[in-house]
Amino acid sequence: MAKKMSDKVILKAIKRSTHQNKQAYLFLLPWLIGFVIFTIGPFFYTVYLSFYDVESTGLGWVTTFVGMDNYIVALFRNLYYLPALIDFIILEITYVPAVVIASFIIGILLNRNIKFRSGFRTIFFLPVIVLSGSVMDQLIATGSTRLSDFSENIIFQMLMNYNRGVARGLLNLFENFTMVLWFTGIPVILFINGLQKINTQLYEAAKIDGATTWQILWKITVPIIKPTAMIVAIFTIVQIGMYSINPIYGIIKTAMYNFGAGLGLASAYTWIYTLVVLVFVGIAMLVLSSREKKQVVKLSSIQRLNFERIKDKRDSASKEDNNGNN
Amino acid sequence: MEIIRKISSKFTELFDKMKHNKKRIKNISTQLVIYALLITISYVFLFPLLSMISLAFMSPTDIINPEVDWIPKALYFGNFGAAVRVLDIYKTLFNSIWFSGSLAIAQTIVSALTGYAFARYDFRFKKLLFALILVSFIVPVPIILIPRIMMIVSVQDTIGISLIGTVIPQLVMGLFGQGVNSAILILIFYNFFKMIPNVLYEAAKIDGANAYQQFWHITIRISLSTIIVVFLFSFVWNWNETYVTEILVRNNVKLMPTQLGIFETLFFQRPVDIPGQDNTALLSEAYKMAATLLTMIPLFIIYFAAQKQFVEGIEKTGITGE
Numbered sequence: 001m002a003k004k005m006s007d008k009v010i011l012k013a014i015k016r017s018t019h020q021n022k023q024a025y026l027f028l029l030p031w032l033i034g035f036v037i038f039t040i041g042p043f044f045y046t047v048y049l050s051f052y053d054v055e056s057t058g059l060g061w062v063t064t065f066v067g068m069d070n071y072i073v074a075l076f077r078n079l080y081y082l083p084a085l086i087d088f089i090i091l092e093i094t095y096v097p098a099v100v101i102a103s104f105i106i107g108i109l110l111n112r113n114i115k116f117r118s119g120f121r122t123i124f125f126l127p128v129i130v131l132s133g134s135v136m137d138q139l140i141a142t143g144s145t146r147l148s149d150f151s152e153n154i155i156f157q158m159l160m161n162y163n164r165g166v167a168r169g170l171l172n173l174f175e176n177f178t179m180v181l182w183f184t185g186i187p188v189i190l191f192i193n194g195l196q197k198i199n200t201q202l203y204e205a206a207k208i209d210g211a212t213t214w215q216i217l218w219k220i221t222v223p224i225i226k227p228t229a230m231i232v233a234i235f236t237i238v239q240i241g242m243y244s245i246n247p248i249y250g251i252i253k254t255a256m257y258n259f260g261a262g263l264g265l266a267s268a269y270t271w272i273y274t275l276v277v278l279v280f281v282g283i284a285m286l287v288l289s290s291r292e293k294k295q296v297v298k299l300s301s302i303q304r305l306n307f308e309r310i311k312d313k314r315d316s317a318s319k320e321d322n323n324g325n326n
Numbered sequence: 327m328e329i330i331r332k333i334s335s336k337f338t339e340l341f342d343k344m345k346h347n348k349k350r351i352k353n354i355s356t357q358l359v360i361y362a363l364l365i366t367i368s369y370v371f372l373f374p375l376l377s378m379i380s381l382a383f384m385s386p387t388d389i390i391n392p393e394v395d396w397i398p399k400a401l402y403f404g405n406f407g408a409a410v411r412v413l414d415i416y417k418t419l420f421n422s423i424w425f426s427g428s429l430a431i432a433q434t435i436v437s438a439l440t441g442y443a444f445a446r447y448d449f450r451f452k453k454l455l456f457a458l459i460l461v462s463f464i465v466p467v468p469i470i471l472i473p474r475i476m477m478i479v480s481v482q483d484t485i486g487i488s489l490i491g492t493v494i495p496q497l498v499m500g501l502f503g504q505g506v507n508s509a510i511l512i513l514i515f516y517n518f519f520k521m522i523p524n525v526l527y528e529a530a531k532i533d534g535a536n537a538y539q540q541f542w543h544i545t546i547r548i549s550l551s552t553i554i555v556v557f558l559f560s561f562v563w564n565w566n567e568t569y570v571t572e573i574l575v576r577n578n579v580k581l582m583p584t585q586l587g588i589f590e591t592l593f594f595q596r597p598v599d600i601p602g603q604d605n606t607a608l609l610s611e612a613y614k615m616a617a618t619l620l621t622m623i624p625l626f627i628i629y630f631a632a633q634k635q636f637v638e639g640i641e642k643t644g645i646t647g648e
Contacts (some may be wrong), residue, residue: 012496020448020449021447024446024447025449031502032501034504035462037477040462041473043470109364114357114360121637122633127634127635129562133587135586137587138586138615138618142378146379177370178371178374181370181371189641190640192641232462252468253572256472256475256573
């Protein structure tokens with residue numbers, strides 16, 4: 001009797017869950033269809049297209065296999081693509097750490113109890129709302145984003161002699177530091193949010209143990225905030241690609257704009273570019289992934305060990321007690 | 327006696343204050359450093375905007391004048407007149423509003439549905455699909471745009487109505503949850519819907535409400551503020567989006583940001599008559615900056631009307647947790 005009941009209950013539960021599944025998928029349906037048709041499908045189709053020559057004819061799109069030709073054109077024949085790609089890599093390497101660190105610092109500053117806090121937050125979030133590609137272009141074109149000219153600076157002159165690529169990247173970073181800060185809008189909010197979630201008791205405990213502010217920053221805040229930093233880094237890597245300060249942007253756009261022909265080549269361009277972006281995302285994940293899980297495992301094993309030890313001690317103590325009584 | 331007691335108590339107070347002072351000085355100095363840092367950073371943030379505003383109000387003579395660095399000698403509005411005419415502002419403003427508005431409505435509806443499904447139900451492959459939302463955010467737009475273009479052109483050829491150059495392709499993508507930053511919008515909804523207590527739904531269920539009634543009468547009614555935030559975000563991001571728009575809409579629908587992008591070409595196409603100058607007025611930076619300022623004004627208005635909601639909206643995504 002009891003077994004039958006439980007079977008019935010389980011059956012009911014299964015029925016209910018499939019019902020729930022159905023409802024959930026009904027709500028999800030538009031997004032799911034869109035994701036398959038407009039995002040993940042196109043993603044792989046672009047990879048496929050990059051080996052083809054795509055032509056628009058009266059009968060629709062005609063593709064002919066050309067092997068690696070598109071890649072050869074992209075990397076070796078086109079005189080602009082490869083340098084632009086290298087510039088893009090330099091841009092990512094210099095901008096992403098700068099954005100992460102700058103937004104972390106701003107986040108810490110704004111997380112304190114200060115006056116005009118919301119006012120500062122309003123300023124720092126402003127670029128997220130008012131910044132469009134064309135606005136940024138106009139500001140860059142008129143030189144409004146340039147703080148000052150560092151190229152005559154003696155340190156940069158020395159760097160130029162030492163390594164041109166590094167010097168150029170750093171020069172670009174310093175001269176357009178405003179651009180760096182303009183990418184910190186959302187990251188700052190994420191960092192503040194992350195910082196507020198840290199348990200204040202941790203700080204107090206560290207202070208009682210005599211830790212300095214510097215130690216607290218490195219031993220408590222940084223490890224806890226690392227997952228947020230990872231999200232910020234990935235977000236920034238993706239965002240930087242969306243503006244015309246990205247040197248490849250223009251090349252891809254013109255290749256795509258004339259879609260009567262040459263979409264195969266455009267696919268090769270974008271696929272190489274996407275690979276670079278994904279590699280950067282991977283690096284960000286590797287560098288900033290938290291070791292929290294391992295620590296949790298360690299902690300739990302320590303806990304278990306201690307528990308067993310205590311148990312042993314108790315057991316032996318009770319035995320002794322028993323012996324004494326006897 | 328009373329007096330002595332009073333005096334002694336005053337003295338002890340004073341000593342206490344002295345003790346505190348050292349700490350206070352330290353506190354004040356750190357505060358000062360923080361303010362100095364924040365003000366410097368804000369200055370760097372606002373520098374381009376400030377120089378834009380100052381340039382926009384400069385008369386042609388002020389621009390050439392080396393003495394005038396920041397503040398123009400007199401407020402000069404001629405640049406705005408030119409910018410209004412070059413950008414054809416009334417038409418483009420109207421276009422931009424309905425264009426971004428319709429896309430934002432589509433995005434908001436679908437994000438709400440998707441966020442609701444994730445917040446309310448436990449279903450198979452939930453974790454995988456949730457990860458896919460984040461993936462859809464990482465994938466660079468250019469790589470998925472090529473097949474999208476091909477699809478749109480194919481559809482256009484088969485049905486014989488031109489789609490390139492209209493809002494329709496982006497609207498369809500928005501309706502299927504693949505618009506600008508859709509992932510963030512979904513996350514905002516997801517985190518808000520998750521906070522709605524389950525008791526409400528159970529009560530509704532007992533009263534015989536089905537899933538759609540539950541969604542419509544409970545979730546939507548409660549989350550009006552979140553809906554507005556998501557709509558505003560979507561509106562602003564669609565307004566600012568120029569990459570996809572330029573390729574899919576081209577110049578058929580004249581929008582403010584895209585018109586600003588080709589300001590130079592437009593400037594020479596639409597000669598501007600400025601009193602006291604030749605017809606072929608030289609394109610100066612002041613015109614550009616005036617135009618840029620004009621295109622930003624609607625966004626400034628939205629931002630300052632709802633800035634608290636914007637910041638809280640991003641906090642609500644909750645991507646920092648979990």
